[in-house]
Amino acid sequence: MKVAVEVNGVAYERDVEARTLLVFLLRDEIGLTGTNVGCDTTSCGACTVLLDGESVKSCTVLAAQADGRSITTIEGLAKGEELHPMQRAFREHHGLQCGYCTPGMVMAAVSLVAENPDVDERQVREGLEGNLCRCTGYHNIVAAVLDAARSSREGAW
Amino acid sequence: MIPVMFDYVRVGSLDEAIGALSEHGDEAKLLAGGHSLLPLMKLRLATPSVLVDIGRLSELSYVRDQGDHVAIGALTRHHDVQHDSVAVTQAPLLANVAGRIGDPQVRHRGTIGGSLAHADPASDLPGAVLALGGTLVARGPNGEREIPATQFFEGFLETTLAPDEVLVEIRVPKATAGHSYQKFVRRSQDWAIVGVAVARVGGQVGVSLVNVAATPVRAVAVEEALSSGASAADAAEVAAEGLQPSGDNNATPEFRRHLARVLTRRALVEAGL
Numbered sequence: 001m002k003v004a005v006e007v008n009g010v011a012y013e014r015d016v017e018a019r020t021l022l023v024f025l026l027r028d029e030i031g032l033t034g035t036n037v038g039c040d041t042t043s044c045g046a047c048t049v050l051l052d053g054e055s056v057k058s059c060t061v062l063a064a065q066a067d068g069r070s071i072t073t074i075e076g077l078a079k080g081e082e083l084h085p086m087q088r089a090f091r092e093h094h095g096l097q098c099g100y101c102t103p104g105m106v107m108a109a110v111s112l113v114a115e116n117p118d119v120d121e122r123q124v125r126e127g128l129e130g131n132l133c134r135c136t137g138y139h140n141i142v143a144a145v146l147d148a149a150r151s152s153r154e155g156a157w
Numbered sequence: 158m159i160p161v162m163f164d165y166v167r168v169g170s171l172d173e174a175i176g177a178l179s180e181h182g183d184e185a186k187l188l189a190g191g192h193s194l195l196p197l198m199k200l201r202l203a204t205p206s207v208l209v210d211i212g213r214l215s216e217l218s219y220v221r222d223q224g225d226h227v228a229i230g231a232l233t234r235h236h237d238v239q240h241d242s243v244a245v246t247q248a249p250l251l252a253n254v255a256g257r258i259g260d261p262q263v264r265h266r267g268t269i270g271g272s273l274a275h276a277d278p279a280s281d282l283p284g285a286v287l288a289l290g291g292t293l294v295a296r297g298p299n300g301e302r303e304i305p306a307t308q309f310f311e312g313f314l315e316t317t318l319a320p321d322e323v324l325v326e327i328r329v330p331k332a333t334a335g336h337s338y339q340k341f342v343r344r345s346q347d348w349a350i351v352g353v354a355v356a357r358v359g360g361q362v363g364v365s366l367v368n369v370a371a372t373p374v375r376a377v378a379v380e381e382a383l384s385s386g387a388s389a390a391d392a393a394e395v396a397a398e399g400l401q402p403s404g405d406n407n408a409t410p411e412f413r414r415h416l417a418r419v420l421t422r423r424a425l426v427e428a429g430l
Contacts, residue, residue, distance in 0.1 A: 018165035054265045129345040130260025
């Protein structure tokens, strides 16, 4: 079947099997491999992308369900050389170790702060419960998200 | 993990959906948010040959104050039930429970109708709707019918919906006098090992238990004890009466019975009883 999506502002049309998952449309058909596949069971959140601005786990969405919709992946956050404030905060706070969970963690955090720029630490921890970091580097991730939320409130986004 | 091949049909109206179900019968499954069905299909535990995607029927996404009850469209996502002002103020148990399903990404996709129609005995919303004494509205080729929640759950992943019926609306009485949902998990995004929902509706108390049987169940003994004047602590003692929960790697049957009693006591106390 034909699936037409807008990814990071660019329109794509691909012919895929109905059973194709969104994450494989992004990675294999469109070639955007920044979105990782971790558990493949809706648990780890490594494959998190924004679907019409909201975080979803792209291993549990059919490409067909995204037809006609707008998707943002980790590749779509930076403006040229300028990192998105959430990416910058992850770098400044060393919010990553091995980096595998990072694309999903950043996308989940962007969605979380967009929904509620006033998040406190507890809400950040609960808001990221769908994203697992097996290096267990949560401390700096939470610090990064809180810092990025602050910059969002100050109008830097 | 990749599902088996299937035909994908996206419908533009409820009538089209019912038509597709009538045409394909047992071979077809409805797809809403997909957060119960797609994981099972990826594991090939579910292998429907036709998926009927009703996910874009936006007319089935709403929360409405209907005077004595709250009506929720079947395609309302957990995220929306969690934050909707009518749900938060008039059906606070549902808003609370919706906000504790899975994680934010899951709540952005999963729908209340999908959760109920999937009828996993470990999922949260079926237990909440049962405690509230809700009503489910189904539409099929011959029109609509109302199904009391107490007659909806038939067995493990089984409901009394006919193969050509679509769950369209969930109605729950307003319940603002006290409520609680106690969910025992080892990790925050997990399914309940045991859950207990309590809702106070018009002087009555509804109590339901999650993941202690093939379906969510009303704790009838607890409700009867409360209506004959028992304290919360005494009523909670009979929560496991008649239960024969199964054991798994999370809990033995006896531990589940223990959790049913402890969580029922906590839920009753939190609901102000």
